[in-house]
Amino acid sequence: MTRTRTAALVAIAVAAATALAGCTGNAGGTAGGSTGGNSGGGQEITELKAGVFLDVTSWDPAIADIGFDGPYMSAVYDPLVALDNSGKPVPALATKWEWSADRLTLTADLRTGVTFEDGQKFDAAAAVANIDHLKKGVRSGQAYLNVSGATAKDEDTIEIKLTKRDDSLLYFMGLGRSWMASPAAIAAGSLANGPVGSGPYTFDKANSAPQSQYVFTKKADHWDTATYPFPSVKLFPITDQTASFNAMLSGQLNMQFANAANLAKAKENGWNVASKPSSWVGVQFADRTGAQVKALGEQKVRQAISYAFDSAGILQAVGNGSGTATNQLWPVDGGVYDKSMDTKYKTDMAKAKSLLAEAGYADGFSVKMPMSPIFQAWQPAANQTFGELGIKVEWVDMAMPDYQKNAPTYPMFLAVIAMSGNDMATLSDQVTTAQWYNPNPSVDKFPEVKALVDEVEKADEGAAQTELLKKLNTKLVDLAWWSVWYQADNTYFSVKGIKVQPVTGMMFPTLRFIQRG
Template sequence: MTRTRTTALVAVAVAAATALAACTSAGSNNPGGSTGGGGGGAEITELKAGVFLDVTSWDPASADIGFDGPYLSAVYDPLVALDNEAKPIPALATKWEWSADRLTLSMDLRTGVTFDDGQKFDAAAAVANLKHLKAGVRSGQAYLNVTDVSAKDEDTVELKLSKRDDSLLYFMGLGRSWMASPAAIAADALAKGPVGSGPYKFVADKSAPQSQYVFTKKDNHWDSATYPFKDVQLLPIMDQTASFNAMQSGQLNAQFANAANLPKAKEAGWNISSKPSSWVGVQFADRTGAQVKALGDAKVRQAIAYAFDSAGILQAVGNGAGTATNQLWPVDGKVYDKSMDGKYQTNMDKAKQLLAEAGYAGGFSVKMPMSPIFQAWQPAANQTFGDLGIKVEWVDMAMPDYQKNAPTYPMFLAVIAMSGNDMATLSDQVTTAQWYNPNPSVDKFPEVKALVDEVEKAEPAAQTELLKKLNTKLVDLAWWDVWYQADNMYFSAKGIKVQPVTGMMFPTLRFIQRG
């Protein structure tokens, strides 16, 4: 079975490509004025956020884990939330406990919570939701190892696992434990609109798809203090020029930002926040040489890593919004090792030497997919592969087809979502089959397999150091050719602060505060 990150390329690549747009036109000659700056010293009571994409579904089982977070967090409460460091914290589940073998998770539930349709939240409601989420095409990714969910009593649920899963609580907190009315689930009514117990009421008559979604704060919500704004407007604006102009005019006071507009944001005095969100580079779908023999040789993959000017690509294509690195554990995390970034300093002579040592002094031929979203990186790829003598035949395809078809090729240009949890990174990027990594091939590399087994069997407190060893080995083997980790960036008016969270393309509302 696979643990599929549905936002991993399509949604992320859309955001990345938009962020690569040329510098926007100025919508105002006074970007620092009161309309764009959030207004004087008055306390902001209404959040008006430009969130990039329209809501994909009000059903938590079908929603996008990355972009739907702001919408769903307004109207649903989760069992588990995340803190600023992406660590699981209590929400509707007030506490939890693992069995000694970590195959049973018991969760105590909050009492006195009612859904908008009058249904009571209790263990039976939680079980109905968890079974619905496990069956979901998208949400099921969090519950791959969950075999059964049951109510122990009125306010306790128990999850049984087939194998230990150290990333389960993280995925639940990331956006896979929103609780909806069991009656709405049974009636298949969530496709029409939300029925939750969240901090805000959805104002349907003031909302319109593709335009705006309006919410007003409820009285006496159990977590009211976490949500400081009386009213919330979420405006899906994919065109980043339009979004920036709306920010300047005061129509927005927070937005998913384009790094090209950073100088103007600083001039306006806005708050600016960013965090690693995705890695950009070459994904090797064929590390064993089954399709292209050359790629089964670590020296060939290392040659490709030496050849690319990662820092130059980050500046030229990514507007400098990120960190040049050959690693994909987040650069602000504990597994990341800055000293490793010097391993593949751009060196074309070294790259050619490695190719020659592997028996490919004249290069080799390979087919790679291409879609409009990746054309910004294609010139650098053409130049680099050409200098190495690697003859690439690009196969053009529409963007929606890229996710389906790209991994059938031996290697491809990639923008892949990252996780804020180290064990989730191991699962997502290394050990389990994903659409972007259909053949993990861990068993074909005994040293990697041994390290993975050691990490997965270790106590949580010991896993970080073991993951560092695994990270070093994967970089040595050029498991991927990571060029850089791209940041998601957010602008907000004075008086509002956005706390980015790796794994969320736009943070849920608990991470947007006054300040």
């Protein structure tokens, strides 16, 4: 089965946009209002005015995107499960839960006294209706691949049954796959027209305009009111980052999805800066078994490609230095990442050429690779590096919307892939489960990898599982499972008085992670 990380292609577009810092043009919307100024004015900020980069995908939680829809969804919906600052699942509408001994049944107690905006009561029946809806969702279904169904045990208790153990289920639910909507709105199919939730804010549709601004007013009696400090929230989808930065300078925004190229100016203005790993950048080997291009089935060939690229140089030149040069894709601030492994493929063209020769490809080989305008910033480095190795690349141009569909049909391609903040979700997303960017996981073709994966999936959560993941990470780096150049950070600017807690896995954090401070 396929897990579709819809944030992945968005991550590509965002990374390209932030890399090309000189771009200009019309904003996605006009950020109206100027209260608060560009420094917070030394006063308590009563209105959050956030430049969120993209317009809302859909008000239907089954269709919404995890990446950039978080602030919109979190204003109007409550989740069953939330995440804390470290990405650990914490209670929300589900007040507590317990796994069965075999990890195939999750029993959750639900919060009482919660009502949707249309007057419908939130209870076990409502939760089950939502889980059924989310499980069928084209996007939300990725969280429920191993869920067979949910049932109401009583009015405020549900059971979720799994077909196989899934240690990432609660994480994905907390990441943005358990927003609860009115069952009546789900049944009517009306959520595309507007949200019907129980969240901390009321959507002010009259003063909102698609692709321009979205206005929300805080409810006085929300059960989690302390988590949401701002009486008013305005979200402005401004894709052009020059326009977004200018809106920050003028006071039209007091928080934004930022371009790291503007870091020095942000510090000059006394703004808060928050960053966290969001995606990995490099070469994805879709054909690591050599079915399409025999050379790529050779470990030494993949290793040669990894040795050849100047990862640190590419990070500085294209990524504005906003990230960490590494050959690993478990987050650099997590427990599986091993800093000592980053010297494994220290740039060494002589070593790369020697490995190619040992593998029988001293003169290189030919390969077709896809290219889209959003990847052109990385193309010169790729051309130079492959050229020095004697690898003859025929670039096949295509439009951005076609890249996600077509890129994985090629044996290898330039990639910017969204990362997860949960170690087992990383294993699933990046290694074991078919994704658009990894259509042929190939784990069964590598016995040592398969054995380690099996051990990890059977291990108890915690230190034992982490140690096994470290062993697996070491093996994958040695096999050059990918050619990772660096982990790119997402960066956010905010005026004094507003602090942002970035979350790996969310391209833009939900409102619970934007606080006074």
